[in-house]
Amino acid sequence: MDNVYRSFYTKNNYITKYMVSMIAPTPSDKILEPCGGDGVFIDTMLELGQSLNIDTCDLNIEAVETLKRKYSYNEKIKIRLTDTLMDEVFDRYAENGHYDKIVGNPPYGGWQEYDRRDELKKKYNGFYVKETYSLFLLRCVSILRNKGVLSFIIPDTFLFLHNHTALRKYLLENTKIKEILIFPSKFFPGVSFGYSNLSIITVEKTHSTHDALNNTFNVIKGLKVDRDIERIGLRSNIDDLETITLTQRDVYNNEHHAFILSNDILSDIISNCETKLGDIAECVTGIYTGNNLGYMGVVDASVKNSKDYPVVPVDLIDFNCNSLQGTDEAYKYIPIIKSSSSTKYVRIGNDWLIDWSKDAIKHYNTDKKARFQNSSYYFRTGIGLPMVKSSKINATLMVNRVFDQSIVGIFPKDEKHLYFLLGFLNSDIANKLIHLINPTANNSSNYLKKLPVILTVDSDLEYITSLVKTIVETGNIDKGHDKINEYFNHLFNIE
Ligand SMILES: C[S@@+](CC[C@H](N)C(=O)[O-])C[C@H]1O[C@@H](n2cnc3c(N)ncnc32)[C@H](O)[C@@H]1O
Known part of the structure; x- marks a missing residue:
């Protein structure tokens, strides 16, 4: 892991393949990998054997130089050295949406200098800026066009913690969640944080809050090995995993718009209780x-x-x-x-x-x-x-x-x-x-x-x-x- 850029690279084929299958890239799509690293998602997309238009960027000059060398043969891959969260081109794209597909593994857990936090606070007013991954999610959903699809691998804390209430509201109102997987961080080679699990969230952008709130989606938990992700992607039998079906309106109506991941009576008890501790x-x-x-x-x-x-x-x-x-x-x-x-x-x-x-x-x-x-x-x-x-x-x-x-x-x-x-x-x-x-x-x-x-x-x-x-x-x-x-x-x- 690199401390400055918080680069846990996604060296896990089951994860990258599942995520690429969830966005299903096609030659007519404008695709973005917003934090390119050494290009694992780009490689997985190219393995599909199609001619794809992929933009990618990274803040780290070495990563950008490596990417440029690696893909110099492919003029459809555009690489930029930029800060995804502050980039002015993306600011323009956010006005009407631009990308059809976005896939990535944004940085998380990194320490942000105070000046940087102030900058981010100004730009992402009302959102929690101490965690970069949640800002990446917000930023990237904002530059998706209507019906565009995004798949991110990020910690699952955004689903529950009060700091992320504004992000949950934004997601529930502006996207239709297609699927969320939750699994231990150790599925990532070399990564293991005990604090929370990892998640892969896939969403489709929508301009209709009504459609968004009526959307129903599955959260799949209880994965034991990384290969379980392959089974989910192939839509084969996953009866041994825990699948929780939720409607966005119900999540939206929960206190702090929190996700309560239970199919049974317990989630009703939490949502509807009269008295709390x-x-x-x-x-x-x-x-x-x-x-x-x-x-x-x-x-x-x-x-x-x-x-x-x-x-x-x-x-x-x-x-x-x-x-x-x-x-x-x-x-x-x-x-x-x-x-x-x-x-x-x-x-x-x-x-x-x-x-x-x-x-x-x-x-x-x-x-x-x-x-x-x-x-x-x-x-x-x-x-x-x-x-x-x-x-x-x-x-x-x-x-x-x-x-x-x-x-x-x-x-x-x-x-x-x-x-x-x-x-x-x-x-x-x-x-x-x-x-x-x-x-x-x-x-x-x-x-x-x-x-x-x-x-x-x-x-x-x-x-x-x-x-x-x-x-x-x-x-x-x-x-x-x-x-x-x-x-x-x-x-x-x-x-
Ligand atoms: C977690 S790594 C993921 C790399 C690659 N996508 C993968 O999955 O293997 C995050 C990457 O984001 C880059 N990065 C960190 N902050 C960034 C920012 N604000 N804008 C653009 N790239 C950033 C890092 O340099 C690093 O290469």
Whole structure:
């Protein structure tokens, strides 16, 4: 990978062939590859044996020179050194649309200089400019002519994250989605990011928002090997994969126009729920010291991911402090809830410690990098959930503790919901709903707030409260977790 240009080249025949088949190039088409790299998509198109008109460009002079050498024999391939996102020719093309087909693998994840961000913000007003791939998608759809087709391979985060709400609206109103595939990034040789999956999205431009919103399309998930992409392209049997059929209007009507990738009742629950977690609880992120190695420690060296952190002698730890002003002079550290918990309902031990001396508090309040955020929630009784989610999410009770920014603290507005919510957040159904609302690793409070909650009669509340309390008091999950799961499945009508 090249750090400056974020060039993960598409060295995977199944991927390039599928994408080229989705745009089905013909000799009369004007075709664009908007970030040519070393020309893998052009090669795949040329393998069709047709005489094709292909424009391509790249920001990287070496890539452009290589492309020029490589295709010097073919005058129908036009290569330009330019920035696809700022290019003035493309600005003109955007007025009425120009290309019949566009295919590509835009750069993603690259750091953008602040000046560059300002430039992009001006040009792509209202859109999220920190991610280049989403701007490439927007830009390239804008230069497609009516009925033109585009196929891109990009991370799947644009389907779910709030930052991409404006892009989803634009796509849902201006294109008919033909198909979306979602698969692990490791299908790309040499690429693997755990944060999200990759997707291939193919869309057809339309000038009719009415047609766009009435369009129905499939999202295909559950691909195990890259060869599955070939099967999909050949339209052979794919019953073993998960195919979700969605109507653009339904996606459009979802909060933030978010894609909810489920065929079953769960997507209706998310779309139509009356009460969400954010309505009945405050969901907030905790403290950041600005310098964790300098201000945090651990109780012993066996704590996970604690290499380089000091092990703090127990007599320096005040386990009972609940003051925002800092500890008594005799102590220096207090326990802090940080990182994921290996257990549900209650955390084992007080692994992490934070410097809570008066000087440290002053630092948290004044240092540029530190964030003494949501401090009115520190030491309150609530529920901690990890900010980066794994396949199974463990929610734990927080009592009299500070929590750090790796935790979302959930504080019910009505105390009587505390144990009920702790039970719910540890249930299988809550886990599924949280992953459907946002399948990426990001579990920030903004997404947790959207979790549907069903508040029920007091007798049920008491039933769950008593089961959860028993688990919390005994630390024994066997006593009740199955019953809690059963209860919430029943409540949400899931068998
Ligand atoms: C992810 S690589 C893909 C290359 C090729 N399409 C492939 O699939 O193998 C992205 C390419 O985009 C180019 N690039 C990055 N930013 C660009 C920009 N703003 N305008 C044009 N090209 C850009 C990089 O130099 C790189 O060659």
